[in-house]
Amino acid sequence: MKFSFKNDYSEGCHPNILQALLQYNLDQQAGYGEDEYSLKAKTLIKEKINNHNSEVFLVSGGTQANLIVISAILKPYQCVISAAPGHILNNETGAIEATGHKVLSIDTADGKLKPSDIIPVLEGHSNVPHQVMPKLVYISNSTELGTIYQAKELEELSVFCKQNKLYLFMDGARLGHGLTSEISDLTLEKVALLTDVFYLGGTKNGALIGEAIIVNNPVLQEDFAFNIKQKGALLAKGRLLGIQFMELMKDNLYFDLAKHANQQAMKIKNALQKKGAAFLSDTYTNQIFPILSNDLIETLSEKFEFYVWKKVDENFSAIRLITSWNTGDEAVNRFIEIIETELP
């Protein structure tokens, strides 16, 4: 069977999680997230963000987290601002609109948002009450293009949002990868300080399912749990989510896993760079987008699965490679070997 670099959710979960599921399996616990593992997981998260006034809610997946957070925050006439590659814009079957809210799209080269990107959108929505009111800025870190926010960038965005009475919400499906990127100077603590809401993605970083929504802004905490239940996200056996995040938050497991994924991607990136390969974008996380000849792509695809992302010209295309917490050296080395053999 071919090794797959298609995504970071091809495998099951980290063995510690399975071990814990086994260990606690027959203990009777309260339902709906009131089990002791969930409570422990929430405490560990609050310690890691160094803010015990934040509130934590564990849900199953990213689309669910996005639609719950956004519909909980916005009034009917308010809308979201997102960079064009934003997951909520393209890959969630209109989940946000289904809760009644428009998502405005901003074209950006790197999938990130800066205040200067947002200003014209605000200016273009001043015809009260004939237009939706922009109220929430949605960003991803790492982004859907593998890029990341640095501390200064997030600070500027955060200040801008406060000045303009906009909420700032970070989709952290790959937050572990963003924060452990070798070039990142951003910390989890700072993310919690600078955003109104964000989430820590488990699904793409070693869990079976699970995203931990962290609501920092006290105004947004009120009655938040109702939204979780109403959207069908409150698991009767909340223990399943609790145990996973309890394990991921122990020691530094969550970040170790993400770092490993990043490092495996960087090994491939470095091998490609040594051979002079170009990239669609300059990333330092677990997603890379090398531009290769169609011949080489064909050779590689005999041994590996991955997406051909974009045709560049007649002879060259960009491919997308994603590594995960479980991508082993063997697969990486085999891939590099082919690169080194086949690239001139």
Added chain:
Amino acid sequence: MKFSFKNDYSEGCHPNILQALLQYNLDQQAGYGEDEYSLKAKTLIKEKINNHNSEVFLVSGGTQANLIVISAILKPYQCVISAAPGHILNNETGAIEATGHKVLSIDTADGKLKPSDIIPVLEGHSNVPHQVMPKLVYISNSTELGTIYQAKELEELSVFCKQNKLYLFMDGARLGHGLTSEISDLTLEKVALLTDVFYLGGTKNGALIGEAIIVNNPVLQEDFAFNIKQKGALLAKGRLLGIQFMELMKDNLYFDLAKHANQQAMKIKNALQKKGAAFLSDTYTNQIFPILSNDLIETLSEKFEFYVWKKVDENFSAIRLITSWNTGDEAVNRFIEIIETELP
């Protein structure tokens, strides 16, 4: 620690499931329910219902299943009919209304719906276009009161719905318990034949999470998957749901687990009946509602957890006891012992 008869989701999952999660953990699989375990689970379900034209969708929980099915089926001006104790009416934070649809409530003594209950509702909604149009009948089996539908009852309801152009949807959060009740003459195959949509509940019958939605009516199958994704219910690691239902559907595990839960409840019921205890309703599934003296309830609550359901008079109240796939003989026997000692 006290043993809990509060609900059927206090424990983790059946060991076979954990075993399978371990066994397949590191196999790379396609995401979003295209993994081989999900495909296998769906095949097994179709075999059990003896209908390969039905379509199966695996989701995380009951509220999620309910809101997806109902919002997928109804047009904006159509509504649901439910018996008053229906889970969607009382325990799902308005999840159905949040998708835009009214739920009409019908008072019934036993939590079940008969054609004669529905006729007056249809007659009372004939002022076109000033009233919502009833279009979907929602029933639970076993019901929220522990009662069940017999084959003849479901047949009559099914015929009535077809005659009146109503869809029939069965909430099967406890369908295993309903079908393995010692008095039930209904089969899974018949349920699939008589309903437009139903689901097989995993969460309350040995899984960690998971309900299998089965769409029998071909008209309702079209594009159904979009609804799953839009409501945030399409797990990236669909394998988690697939493995669970694959294991539950193997041999007769799903039904064995439900039968066990029922039997444990019946043991307690019989012990109580021998002592002449009365019951709020006459149930043959894993929920029983004995009426006991407040003194006895206090004594029992020192050793067991359960809900006091309803005050009957000054001295007596009904309690609710729920058993599960994992309720052992020890807890049951200890409970019976107290009954036998304390009841005259």
Added chain:
Amino acid sequence: MKFSFKNDYSEGCHPNILQALLQYNLDQQAGYGEDEYSLKAKTLIKEKINNHNSEVFLVSGGTQANLIVISAILKPYQCVISAAPGHILNNETGAIEATGHKVLSIDTADGKLKPSDIIPVLEGHSNVPHQVMPKLVYISNSTELGTIYQAKELEELSVFCKQNKLYLFMDGARLGHGLTSEISDLTLEKVALLTDVFYLGGTKNGALIGEAIIVNNPVLQEDFAFNIKQKGALLAKGRLLGIQFMELMKDNLYFDLAKHANQQAMKIKNALQKKGAAFLSDTYTNQIFPILSNDLIETLSEKFEFYVWKKVDENFSAIRLITSWNTGDEAVNRFIEIIETELP
């Protein structure tokens, strides 16, 4: 042609309105409610309620007013409490649910709500976060059964709502009739003082279309206009609404019209009472519900249109008679004549 007592919207509008429409027809005015007639109308309304801090919004009809107000106020998980005959429950095709909100129904004999009716609903919705949160109390004055709120009743309800953090919203489709009832001790000023939002109905009291929503609670005023536009209720030629309310609010026209309608109904009521007729409910507004023999009903229906409301026994039924601002003496006298001739 038969004279119709079927409803209070059978005729066009009061001649003063048509006169003003003619007079101002060709003046160019700003659109979307910024015309001078709308501004004048709003000022007149604020004077009549003696509160210049309230905000006034003119919309086309009652269902529109109800769905805008309720969806503007409530968060997704919050719901409405209404008496069972409430217009939003039975006669608006699920308009409120279509905006995502459940409406809880309370059975009451007279179509009115008292604190003691609401308390059990609040108590029955305490299972956080598994149930919707009651947040808005919807009442009508006069009610759908023709009954009215007295000052003391509304005060008690208002205090209760404040104590329980509930908003109080009065559907005033027939508020003119309620306030000018011969037994009413409630004033428009008091209504504005005691409710968070209410509206003054024009459609059923002399206008062609139009309800004036009055938002008294400053918290609810913020950005309210966006909701009007989003729900399709902001007329480009807002002047149509403005001119109508400007005319209705001049002198005492609005209340004179309602009083006339009430008086015509009372004439018929008195004639019936003199003859010993019984009534389904004891009303003092423009709706009466006399119980008559089927023979007499048949005789009356040869000359008049009205609804047979409810079968009382084999030989008797209640009918509903509604009078309007334009119900003349001739029709009333002819009706009374038959009564006096035919009733023993």
Added chain:
Amino acid sequence: MKFSFKNDYSEGCHPNILQALLQYNLDQQAGYGEDEYSLKAKTLIKEKINNHNSEVFLVSGGTQANLIVISAILKPYQCVISAAPGHILNNETGAIEATGHKVLSIDTADGKLKPSDIIPVLEGHSNVPHQVMPKLVYISNSTELGTIYQAKELEELSVFCKQNKLYLFMDGARLGHGLTSEISDLTLEKVALLTDVFYLGGTKNGALIGEAIIVNNPVLQEDFAFNIKQKGALLAKGRLLGIQFMELMKDNLYFDLAKHANQQAMKIKNALQKKGAAFLSDTYTNQIFPILSNDLIETLSEKFEFYVWKKVDENFSAIRLITSWNTGDEAVNRFIEIIETELP
């Protein structure tokens, strides 16, 4: 007072309408659009489109018409395709999204859609079920930029939509102006033949309020009236809409009014063209967008009201002038006089 060229809804309505409102004012009629004027208006419209199988629904305004039609047609996961200047995208406060549906925007120079514009959108939405499903094409005629569809263009679009199982919906807020443009070869009959749904705008063409929705596709007619009521658009005194459309459809009034508006705009256009003025777009309806020097704009704005639409360079800007059914020769001539005096 300055004459306003700001929009086509500054004045009241055509005198015939007021005359009819007066004439029929005190006739008692059935409510909710069952009055004889509404029935007559619908018959006249069906005659004009030469299709008695179409169904006609009268509502108050354009945003209301758009949100009702779109939410009635689409399933929850389906979306709309619109040209970027589409009214539903920019000027309706997210009314469509508030009913749960995304609107995809296509950049086009002239505000019109061609099959070749739509193909890439369909291709870009093929990742089932992770993306919304495009299902309805929304066009305006005349467009928000004053341009129009010719018969051949609409035919090609209609064929394309049928081939791709897309519904075609024409916003006809200014359909009269589109069809009576001096260059238009499209007829009302053909519009009805080529679209699934369209509407005839009254508000911007001589009515006080009112748009006539015409549902041509029989599949979409089923139960359509429920949507009208649910969205708060069913007027109790439907006669107000009926009388207006009855008058507008008599003889050729509707089209005469639109033609007049177009002609007045063309007079100004011609005067400007003679003087060599450039235009932002080449329009033949009642909207023109001349590019003038800032000095001339200032001079004109002392006598007239209009919008400055777009800055072109340091010294020049485009303005928007809109004429209406009631724009008289005097205003037009005064405007032209200034042009002829001030332009070299």
